[in-house]
Amino acid sequence: MLISYNWLKDYLGEELPTAEQVVDLLTMHSFEVESVEVVGDDTVFDIKVLPDRASDCLSHRGVAREIATLIDKTLIFDPLKTEVNLPVSTNFEVVITDNKLCSRFMLAHMSHVKIGPSPDWLVKRLAAIGQRSINNIVDATNYVMYAVGQPLHAYDADLFAKTNDGKWCFDIRKAKIGEELSLLKDKNATEERRVVLSGSELVIADGGKDLAIGLAGVKGGEYAGVSTNTTNIIIEAAHFQSTSVRQTARKHNIATDAVKRFENNPSEFLPPLALNNIIKLITEIAGGKLEGMFDMYPNPIVTSPVLVRTSKVNQMLGLSLEPSVVKSIMERLGAKVEEGEGGFLVTTPLERTDLLLEVNYIEEVGRIHGLTNISSIKPVGTILESVNANYYYSQKIRQILLTQGFSEVMTSSFRKKDEIQLQNSLASDKGCLRSSLLPTLDEVLMQNAQNVDVLGLRDIRIFEIGKVFKKNVNRIEEKLMLALGVQTKKTGHVPADDKIINNTLTVLKENGIEHTAMSRNGVCEINLDELIKGLPVPTKYEFMEVGSEITYKPFSLYPAIVRDIAMWVDSSVDREDVLKVIKDKAGNLCQRVTLFDEFAKDGRVSYAFRLVFQSFDKTLTDIEVEPFMDAVYNSVKEAGFETR
Missing domain, CATH: 3.50.40.10 (Phenylalanyl-trna Synthetase, Chain B, domain 3)
Structure with a gap:
């Protein structure tokens, strides 16, 4: 909301701080001031009033009252305190x-x-x-x-x-x-x-x-x-x-x-x-x-006082305020404060519809006292009395799958069509809750399979641990599910996909995760809620190794061009030496070189490499890539390797 500094003066007069001080006060205690602009002889603040204070602060009087509270002053003119004595009309x-x-x-x-x-x-x-x-x-x-x-x-x-x-x-x-x-x-x-x-x-x-x-x-x-x-x-x-x-x-x-x-x-x-x-x-x-x-006004509102306890204020804010300080802050809000049993009975100012509970007043005390005055306290450690089985086994399964080359994905819980429809959908394609993880897993597989060369992988292996929602008579059940998916070909499912998943399911069994699941069409879904019920109750959490630090690297939005090269080399030649020969001539458009085949015969080794060319600025053409491949072939021949 745009707030005029000169307008605020009507309510605070000479007590109004400078424009710079107003910005600091509001920023540290109340609202974000998004901009300040000089308009003629006035200064205008663009104040971001959030919904919790919009009932009283989407007005100049409201913002002036807020400033008065923060500086502990009284408004010199308050239009909400004027006596209303208007004649009644029968017309x-x-x-x-x-x-x-x-x-x-x-x-x-x-x-x-x-x-x-x-x-x-x-x-x-x-x-x-x-x-x-x-x-x-x-x-x-x-x-x-x-x-x-x-x-x-x-x-x-x-x-x-x-x-x-x-x-x-x-x-x-x-x-x-x-x-x-x-x-x-x-x-x-x-x-x-x-x-x-x-x-x-x-x-x-x-x-x-x-x-x-x-x-x-x-x-x-x-x-x-x-x-x-x-x-x-x-x-x-x-x-x-x-x-x-x-x-x-x-x-x-x-x-x-x-x-x-x-x-x-x-x-x-x-x-x-x-x-x-x-x-x-x-x-x-x-x-x-x-x-x-x-x-x-058929049903006038009756405001009831709220009990605010100093002990509760200090407990929730981590402070040691005296009762007199708490009382003073609430009076600065314009509230009526009276002594009560164990605290104060506080009646909200007429314009504050947000002060309904004790916690609302506690928040106000903390805000006006200053959140920067609240010291950080390290929590005291406590011994866990029980271990969350769902979390324990989800983490264990997660670690096993990661060692098997799977990547975890997190997909949306919303679908365009499914058995449970939302009353107020977020968008036209998010009108239902998912009843299975498999549809979105299939979509992720197909999308990523097209980029398998760019990723430097031979196949796409993914899993998701997430909630699904199903109808059961007159209620909705929420279930924790595990879904696995593998795709080795860009065109779709092949039997090799099921083999990889079934081998992974066997590894889960070998690590104590008993189940009866099998892969079908390159995907598999397991009800973790039911599976975990049949597993031993964990007594303590297992140590999890911290993964290596990951740095985000931007990727290109343009399609890649893939080229393969295969060669015979003497068995005495190291693989890394071959790779260096290729990379030295592949140019800066070559984003990745991957070894995808290797075998030995008659004292020689055959290596097959896949080169991925991609630009961050445009879609490449064959004409732009061929000079680099020619240079690679020439370099390989000069090194004494036999291309095939």
């Missing part, structure tokens, strides 16, 4: 069909307003945070939202239908299937956006016409928009369920500042305070008179 009729989706709905009627340009100070303040001025009423709704975090919407009251007794009627209901709604234009848009509703969305409707006029908490409609002819306005301030707002916004691909705030559950106490602020602002910049306010 509204509101129907809320589901109080869980809309827990509070407020309206205010102002007459004799004059629509026009905003004053320079308001235009300048909005411009500093990237907002374009529209008119004084719309700017006022935006200003208050960025000030205190409560989205607002203004309507032209004269464009609404009235009931027979002269009331404006608002319905907050679910949309009708197929109902259409024209939304306010986006920035720089030339045409209105019209959406067709599915029936799952919560809408605000003109009850007099039974017409949807806005997506609740997401975006207002073109209906009853404020124009230069408007003199009577209705201002809406409400609280909508975060999940409902988020689902509607995602469904229609709408991202607004209102959505960002509502989906993070702002306080239900904000609407009257925001109305109070905007009425004062509109009176100042557009004139007019408040005729009255309507508040439907």
